[in-house]
Amino acid sequence: MADGRVRFALWAPSAQRVELELLDGDRYPMDQQTDGWFVSLLECPSDSSYRYVVDGQRAVPDPASRRQVDDVHGFSQVIDHAAYAWQQHDWNGRPWHETVLYELHVGLFGGYQQVIEHLPHLADLGVTALQLMPLNAFAGTRNWGYDGVLPFAPANAYGSPDELKQLIDSAHGYGLMVFVDVVYNHFGPDGNYLGLYARQFFCEERVTPWGAAIDFGRPQVRDFFCENALMWLLDYRVDGLRLDAVHAIDDDEFLRELAARVRSAVPQRRQVHLVLENEHNAAHLLRDGFDAQWNDDGHNTLHALLTFENESYYADYAQAPTRKLATCLEQGFVYQGQDNRHGQPRGEPSADLPPHAFVLFLQNHDQVGNRAFGERLTLLADTDSLKAATVLLLLCPMVPLLFMGEEWGSKRPFLFFTDYHDELANAVREGRRNEFADFSQFAAAHSREAIADPNALATFQRSQPDLAPALEPQQREWLAFYRCLLQVRHSRLLPGLQQARSLGAQVLGDGAVLARWRLGHGPALSIAINLGSSDVSLPLPAVHGERLYTLRIDDADLRQERLPARSALVTLEPAQ
Incomplete structure (x- = not known):
């Protein structure tokens, strides 16, 4: 505080008394206030270690700990x-329409300092924003990120809070924005003590895959997560947040409040962006405080076309996938109220939204890490078809997202990994293997045993990216391919992306689509891709525009108005 004292506060409505304990063992009774709060003001320096003792029996970390001294069960630390x-x-950030996201896992790179060393590569590639997978503290020394329990405390395994700030500071020096993935829909299974002293934090009547749902109807709960968002944006100066699986929050009022508080707290000159992951395809949130949503529909449709997979959630996209791709490119979401495979309506109309309201990707932590063997598309799809899809990804007006290593054609897996022990380790291992029972390949229990143990150190090590992409000619070719496409995006498309609007999309044949957008008040962007195995005819406008990029197309094809199998054509039609 301004007078040099530290204010400690714990919302513990289930507790009768709370004491503040310092590392030397001294305890200080905390004053009980209204609405379940316990507060203490104390003279102590920054970096002091402390924890709370509830009802004289249980010592717990601060749920809003800014740093843990050791693990998530021990002492918290005062941070200035x-x-x-x-x-x-x-x-002050960058405009949203300039965004090219690069998702990475800090732990797999080795920590904050190692990510700093990777920044020149990303800037040279043409990326404009890092998206860091969740940083919050978790049990053990490694975790894929979505089992955190202390959302205010960056994980010690990656470095100190100052080293994280140095990473963000360094990224800004390269012109790169930094986004942090935040998880507000659940806590991990080891190290969350809120239920001991704040049972009201949860709603026992509503059960989620992670247990009792968080009760966002309570102001103390909403404040906890809103203040967390503001910490990242104000104390760490990140440029945006990606909110994980908000469909599991299922409280639009909380989401609107969070967006409003962010917009009011951040200085007007700063450009800060809020991105959702939301299976509900709630388009109304993209008109009410949020910049964009991860377009899982776009990914799933492209994945079905590239791999022919049609089980589990891919079954929703296996029927008429080419038509679904055209719908996605023209209107954003594929599911805008139609029934899914379970007979449940999903989504809202989205055709009025601009293309940059959707983040498009071919790979990400979910779509790779939630595969049984963590395979990347380089092992699942035809190379030329994958390149054609990449042309669409990087040159269409939606905001593109790359997943670490994708740009050099990495074939290393990204597996689900944790660091649990004893009974919890067994439960997580078996639970992970049982997740794939819907896939015919793993219907039998003995087949599921081939799935890697998440807790094995080798599972983590196998997921570490190969950071030497220039060693292999094939990797250099992929890297040059991505760099070239991003150069085209920045040099030829960027000025018109903010005002881009769809001019429609049409099916040209099996796996082949032509989509067009007006770029601001300027030319029309036309992208024709053919992921199929047969040539298709090209409409005249796509043939006669200025060629921005071609893949597996020559002059003879264009003279014959033909789009070959596994090819792409990107043109600009003059403004009318």
Whole structure:
């Protein structure tokens, strides 16, 4: 605080008394206030270690700990966020339409310092934003990110809070935005003590895959998560947040409140972006405070076309996938109220939304890590078809997202990994293997035993990306391919992306689509891709525009108005 004291506060409505305990063992009774709060003001320096003792029996970490001294079960640490000396004083972010996201897992790279060393590569590639998978503290020394229990405390395994700030500061120096993936829909299974002293944090009547649902109807709960969002944006100066699986939150009022509080707290000159993951395809949220949503419909449709997979959730996209791709490119979502495979309506109309309201991707942590063997598309799809889909990804007006290693054609898996022990380790291992019972390949229990143990160190090590892409000619070819496409995006498309609007999309044949957009008040962008195995005819406008990029198409094909199998054509038609 301004007078040098530290204010400690714990919302513990289930507790009778709470004490503040410092590392030396001294305890200080905390004053009980209204609405379940316990508060103490104490003279102590930053970096002091502390924890709370509930009803004289159970010592617990601060649920809003800014740093843990050791693991998530031990002492928390007082952090003075104002002490860091920022270097990039004039950084105010970048416009959303300039965004090219690159999702990475800090732990797999080795920590914050190792990610800093990777920044020149990303800037040279043409990426404009890092998206860091969840950083919050978790049990053990490694976790894929979505089992955190202390959302205010960056994981010690990756480095200190100041080292995280150095990463963000360094990224800004390269002109790169930084996004953090935040998980507000659940807590991990080891190290969450809220239920001991704040049972009201949860709603026992509503059960989720992770247990009792979080009760976002309570102001203390909403404040907890809104303040977390503001910590990332104000104390760590990140440029945006990706909110994980908000369909599991299922409370639009909380989401609107969070967006409103972010917009009001951040200085107007700063450009801050909020992105959702939402299976409900709730288009109304993209008109009410949120910039964009991950377009799982787009991914799933492209994945079905590239791999011919049709089990589990891919069954929703296996029927008429080419028509679904055209719908996605023209209107954003594929499911806009239609029934899914379970007979449940899903989604809302989205055709009025701009293309940049949708984040498109071919791979990400979910779509690779939630596969039984963590395979990337380089092992699942025809190479030329994958390149054609990549042309669409990087040159269409939706916001593209790349997954670490994708740009050099990495074939290393990204597996689900944790660091649990004893009974919890067994439960997570078996639960993970049983997740794939819907797939015929793993219908038998003995087949599921081939799935990697999430807790094995080898599972983590196998997922570490190969950071030497220039060693192999094939990797250099992929890298040059991505770099070239992003150069085209930045040099030829960027000025018109903010005002881009769909001009429609049409099916040209099995696996082949032509989509067109008006770029601002300028030319029309036309992208024709053929992921199928047969040539199809090209409409005249696509043939006669200025060629921005061609893949597996020559002059003879264009003279014959033909789009070969596994090819792509990107043109600009003059403004009318």
